[in-house]
Amino acid sequence: MTIHAEIETPSRAKRLKAVSSAAHERVDNGVMAAAPFASRQAYERFLRFQYRLHRRVETLYADAALQPLLPDLAARSRLAALEQDFADLGLVLPQADLGPALETPEALGWLYVVEGSNMGAAFLAKEAVKLGFSDEFGARHLAGHPDGRGLHWRRFTAALDAVELTPAEDARVESAATAAFDHVEKLIGEEFA
Numbered sequence: 001m002t003i004h005a006e007i008e009t010p011s012r013a014k015r016l017k018a019v020s021s022a023a024h025e026r027v028d029n030g031v032m033a034a035a036p037f038a039s040r041q042a043y044e045r046f047l048r049f050q051y052r053l054h055r056r057v058e059t060l061y062a063d064a065a066l067q068p069l070l071p072d073l074a075a076r077s078r079l080a081a082l083e084q085d086f087a088d089l090g091l092v093l094p095q096a097d098l099g100p101a102l103e104t105p106e107a108l109g110w111l112y113v114v115e116g117s118n119m120g121a122a123f124l125a126k127e128a129v130k131l132g133f134s135d136e137f138g139a140r141h142l143a144g145h146p147d148g149r150g151l152h153w154r155r156f157t158a159a160l161d162a163v164e165l166t167p168a169e170d171a172r173v174e175s176a177a178t179a180a181f182d183h184v185e186k187l188i189g190e191e192f193a
Contacts, residue, residue, distance in 0.1 A: 011157070011161040012160055012161045012163075012165075012170065012173065013112070013157035013160055013161055015170075015174065016109070016112050016173065016174060016177050019174045019177065019178065020113070020174075020177050020178060020181055023178060023181035023182070023185070024116075024181060026181070026185060027181055027184050027185055027188065028120065030185060030188040030189070030192075031046075031188060034046070034188060034191075034192035036124075036127075036192075037124075037127040037128060037130060037131060039131075040131060042192075043128070043131055043133070044089065044091060045191045045192055046191075047082065047085055047086060047089070047091065048094045048191050049187050049188060049190075049191040049192070050082055050141060051079075051082045051083075051086065051093060051094055051096060052094060052096040052187050052191070053114065053183075053184060053187055054077070054078050054079045054082055054114070054141070055079060055096035055097070055098060055099075056096065056097070056098070056099040056183070057099055057110055057111070057114050058077060058079050058098055058099075059098050059099055059100070059101050059102075060073075060099075060101075060102065060107045060110060060111055061073055061074055061076060061077035061079075062074060062077075063101060063107065065104065066104065066107055066111075069104070069159065069162075069163050070111070070156065070159045070160070070163075071155075071159060072155070073111075076115065076156070078118075078141045081140040081141040081143070082140075082141040084140050085133075085138050085139060085140050085141055088133075088137050088138045088140075089138055102176070103172075104163070104165075104169070105165060105169040105170070105172035105173045105176065106172060106173070106175075106176040106179075107176075108160060108163065108173045108176070109172070109173045109174065109175065109176025109177035109178075109179070109180060110176055110177070110179075110180045111156075111160075112160060112173070112177050112180075113177055113180035113181055113184065114180070115153070115156050116153070118144075118145075118149060118152070118153065119149055119150075119153050121141075121142040121143075121144070121149075122144060122149055124139075124142050125139055125142040125143065125144070128142055
């Protein structure tokens, strides 16, 4: 008797998690080492870092070609919430350019990183409360989705996994996610140096 077992290929989201785990850990460690909630001044640097990142990817959230692939993509943008956080604190927005339009594989890699950061924002939001900030004042961009962070993330990864790509395009998604994490590390270094 022969037993045939099909080996299931991990989903795109799981592959991205595996490929980027070391970079993700470096980013997490970099943010925590910067102690962004140690003082209001440190939090302001954290806001600048966040704004520069979200401004960089804003074109992706508005990309008409990505909307049918990732339902509710436009509504996921946190840039307006960040701008309101700056207004709440009476801060001037930093100079930050919009990033370029990207082809679908690269866009998916960047969006995976930025959308994933919303999961970690639950911890950050709790820390922001200690400084007097909340999802209604000063830390709006850290607020979870009304349906919950976990469900919001699972909806995103389900749509991400459903996009049909060639193996070469999947490799580009992975490279783009790595590039996105590298960019985040660079921003952390610049804002918290």
